Amino acid sequence: MAWKAIADLDQLEEGDMMLVQLGEPVCVVRLYEDEVVAVHNTCTHQQQPLNEGYLQDDDTLICPAHNSRFDLRTGEPLGIPAVAPIPVYACKIEDGAIWVDMEQQLNDAAIPHKPYH
Numbered sequence: 592m593a594w595k596a597i598a599d600l601d602q603l604e605e606g607d608m609m610l611v612q613l614g615e616p617v618c619v620v621r622l623y624e625d626e627v628v629a630v631h632n633t634c635t636h637q638q639q640p641l642n643e644g645y646l647q648d649d650d651t652l653i654c655p656a657h658n659s660r661f662d663l664r665t666g667e668p669l670g671i672p673a674v675a676p677i678p679v680y681a682c683k684i685e686d687g688a689i690w691v692d693m694e695q696q697l698n699d700a701a702i703p704h705k706p707y708h
């Protein structure tokens with residue numbers, strides 16, 4: 592177990608997301624007052640940063656480059672052009688902070704390779 596506090600809860604408003612570096616780039620999203628999720632920040636299509644994308648009402652995130660849409664709880668892509676899932680990491684709210692554990696990946700997605708640019 593390697594839980595790490597990455598921010599105070601009040602640093603991330605409901606509906607907002609932040610990029611954190613935890614060995615890999617991770618996009619942390621506060622979906623609701625009491626729910627946060629953490630996913631790898633790299634789109635599996637052409638490696639664009641997902642934290643620059645668009646959060647949707649159905650708890651999916653749209654990549655800003657070519658509009659692939661990812662389920663933030665499962666990491667699964669819900670439409671082309673991306674066909675591979677993004678890693679999802681354990682994330683929780685506790686003691687007024689947001690915590691991520693990179694050692695607990697919640698799906699079996701491969702780590703996306705680094706951007707070429």
Ligand code: FES
Nearest residue numbers: 634636637654657
């Ligand atoms: S890089 Fe994300 S959809 Fe193309």
